[in-house]
Amino acid sequence: MEVRYSEGYAGLLQPQGDGPYPFATALADTYRSHNLTVTAGQSYRAPFIQGGQRWQTLRASETATFDSIGFVPSFSTLEPDELPSHFSSSDSELNNIWRLGARTVLAACFDKGTQPTTWSTSSEGVLVQGQRPALTRKFYAMDPYTLTFESRIETGGTGWAVGFPAATLNGGLLLYIRNDSLTLGYGWSLLNQTSLPAYVLDSFPVSVREGRWLKVETEVADEHLAVTIEGQPIFNVSFSDYWIPGAPARQSYLRGSFGFGPWQDHVARYRNVQATSKNGTVLYSEALTDTSNRLLEEYGVATNLHPVCLDGAKRDRMVWLGDLYHTVRTVASSSARPDQIEGTLDYIFGYQTTEGTLPISPSMGYNPTKAMADARRRDTLNFVLQGDANIPTKAPPGSYGLLDYDVLGLLVYVRHVEDWGWSSWAEANLVHASRISEFIVSQINQTTGLVDFGGFLGPAQGSAIGFCSLSALRSFAKLSFNSTLQTEANRLEKALWGLWDSEKGSFRVSMMDGNISLAATAFAIQSGAIKPNDTEHMEPLLGRLGEIKVAIGGYLDSSANIYDPTATISPNVNGFLLEALAQAGQHHTAVDLMRGIWSRMLNNATTSTGTTWEYMSQTGQPGLSLFTSHSHPWSSAPTYVLPRYAAGLRPTAPGYAEFVVEPQPAAYNLSWATVNQKSPYGLIQVRWNQTSSQLRVSVRAPKETKGGVAVTLRNGTRRVTSLEARTGWQEVIVDQKDV
Structure with a gap:
């Protein structure tokens, strides 16, 4: 009997399914096709997990009857609409886009002990x-x-x-x-x-x-x-x-x-x-x-010691640090499993070097405590994890790989605390975040004032990593009340403005490269370097994005790729921009971007998997063909952008101790929306609907929290109506003639 497995349907048509996946052992099957010899009366259970499996075929060499065929999942079987945190609205397409990310983290995040040894x-x-x-x-x-x-x-x-x-x-x-x-x-x-x-x-x-x-x-x-x-x-x-x-x-x-x-x-x-x-x-x-x-x-084949969120359910099934940037918020806005984020960071923090750097992609199955103990015995505390073996070896400082993933890692910590508050876990791990911030500051060039390392986002001394670092330092300084770090962030921002091209109206990739960078644009806005009311810079910056916009919607990473039809669209990097646009109040552009990319993952029955894809081609197909990870949380930004900006529920103090509800019915063309948001204090519920005469906003929140409803009036002023500190539903009605 031949058995094939695949995440996308097209893999069933290939001899090896959609595999193999030999990058790491990953507590899963390397292969997606097997030939078995089964005798009458025999039961057979596949020995390994098939990561991200959605499809399976069975072909027998002769006529056979199966008494039963079953599937044993190793992850949550909840449907998105059953999750503690939830978004729904009058727009069914946006609802389904929200579900994409929710399903993705359900498939790529696991509880401790659920990924068995091989x-x-x-x-x-x-x-x-x-x-x-x-x-x-x-x-x-x-x-x-x-x-x-x-x-x-x-x-x-x-x-x-x-x-x-x-x-x-x-x-x-x-x-x-x-x-x-x-x-x-x-x-x-x-x-x-x-x-x-x-x-x-x-x-x-x-x-x-x-x-x-x-x-x-x-x-x-x-x-x-x-x-x-x-x-x-x-x-x-x-x-x-x-x-x-x-x-x-x-x-x-x-x-x-x-x-x-x-x-x-x-x-x-x-x-x-x-x-x-x-x-x-x-x-x-x-x-x-x-x-x-x-x-x-x-040997890296121990049943997973921590709850973890991986880069993808199928591939690479590794704990990629930078990918968590979107995952941390998507989890908060859907499955509401802070323990899975904390377990993931515990695993990565276990490998932190004395200089503060972290590994970019340790594999499940190893024990970081024992690996570091080996490193200490050999006096090799500054080490690089060699491949998926997590082997500590002597290496120059900062040689863990993609150092901008350390920057994203600091942002992951910040975003987690913003969503879940100053828990005992957050307090205990503040030291790890502080070490990352110190490392970033140590890498700022004393002559140029720019960040000296390159990485996934862009080159050294460049705008993308520079603004990402600015966002990390500034947000961590605010969270930890660190005025010294805030001063360093201000110096970095001043240096980054030296990359502004006033003729073209955008930031250069670097002093040596005049192209526009999508990531730099996103983080320039997110970091606060370009503020929503700074039309002098915001308008030309967003206008220049048209150079890298592709026909189906979405943007290429850089204007260096505009003549390359094989260049892929990264929902990850576009996700940086999506959040930045919504944060800056550019909601119409944000929703156009959302529909341009994420609707493509829904609307073609031959490629849709109900989850978010790692990359997309310029024709709207999975960007790396069958190799594409079809359940990749780094592509899940809409799942948290919709409840936070379309429905409008956002924390203004860590853990939703304070929050604001700022609906955007017109920008997202919604007549109603609902949000359930799990918080450390309990469930926060928001319901609003808009008619021709009024916007009616209803909120129910734990009495330990403090909230308000915000609207922007016709004269441009922002009005916030405070909610009482009590249980039960509270209602704010806004007259349409005022907004």
Whole structure:
């Protein structure tokens, strides 16, 4: 019987489903297609989670009858309309756009202990079913070594990896025994998958049998690799014999960790692992017979220790820090699970370096406390997490990767406290946020006054990272009452205005690049550098966005991409702009952007998944084809923008201790809207409707909170009607002739 899985329907038409996904073990199946042998009367349960699964096919080789077929979810099965925090309105399309993000965080956020281990431990050794090799975090080679282990093939073959990840993060060296041959590969897999390159380098004959222990020896050197099985040499090759695009520099093949995992549909057992240096020094020794959680945590396959929100339900299934920027607010505006955000940050904060930086994408399954303890023993507290093995190794300060993700991480903390207040968790983790802010300040160039590091958002000394940093420093300074930090933020803002191009009416990407940046535009507004009433700068800045607007709606990241039809639309970066527009009162532009991008995720039955996509093509399709993560919370901004700005319920003090309701019926073309918002004090409920004569706003809030209803009058003044501190519904009626 063949089984295929997919997040989007089109994956069912491919031999491998919409997979494989070998970037990380990720406590899930690497493969999305399996061939099974099932006998009459037998029950079969898939051993691994299929991340983000929405579709599945079963094809039998002969006529068969199934008594029952079931699906066991590992995440919440609540419908969006059942969630504690909720938005609804007179516009069904906007309601469905809100549901996209709600469903997405339900699929990508998990409770502690719900993502089970993919290994089975026993006194005989670990049993591993076909998956990308899981890597030990206790070993990282910089010099030649010999890896020795024993493996028993239970079904099909066995497999292992060395030099993983390579210096260029292009994967590593993969070795698989399958079909009476030993296949040598380089990359992430033997099967290509979009941005994960795979190269089959060679194949060598072997004669092995199932059910018998094999002693395998792998010699890993600067320029060659050799394998011996049961004392018989299988191959000894030079890396220079193979052409590998994007291969690492000389002496880099051996660098990295090793790990174990057989090929697709194969099952193998492993034990007695040892790594020795050229002079015979034992570098690593492990029997793999411990049945406690210790081995699972070392190899990154332990059942998740924290509640976590991932970058995507299907892919990469890693704890990407910067992605949480939108996730934190989407969770607050839908599932209302602060524990899932706090668990995610606990996991990431566990890896914080002495300089304050954080890892950009640690994998589930490892234990940060033990990883840091290893780092302290080796005196390597400033380290980089090498790939998904979370291996602490010596590295220059600030080499964790995308340093702007630290900036976004600080904003995640701020946004979480704004939504959920100064809880005991927030107080306890203030020190982590403070370290990030100190790191950002330390990276401000004393000559130019700009931020010295580049990253995902843009180049060093650039406007995008600069304004994002300004937003982070300014909001954290306000939250923590830090006047010194506020002064630093003001200095940074002054320097950033040096990137203003008065002729074009926008901020330059950098002093060397005159293009417009979508992220810089968004954060210039969000940070308060450009205020809503600053028409001198706001109008030309928003006007220039027309240069990067695509036909279907939405914007490219930069004007450098306007002539590239393959450039994708990022709902993540467009989400930065969406919130900025709403915050600045540019509601008509905001709702046009919302419909332009997010309605495309709804209205095509062949591509709609009911969740938000990672990227979108300029024709409105999933931007990375089947590889696209179709349940990606970084694309979920409308789910919190709609209740906060269309319906108008926003906190004005942490945790909704104080709040405002500022409806925008005309801008979003709504006749009514409702919001339920869970808060630390209880549920806040807002109901409003507009008729030709009046706007009627009803609010019910916990008596411990303080709220008001705000409207902008015809003369431009903003009127706020305070609500009483009492339980029960309260009503404010606004005469239409006044607004």
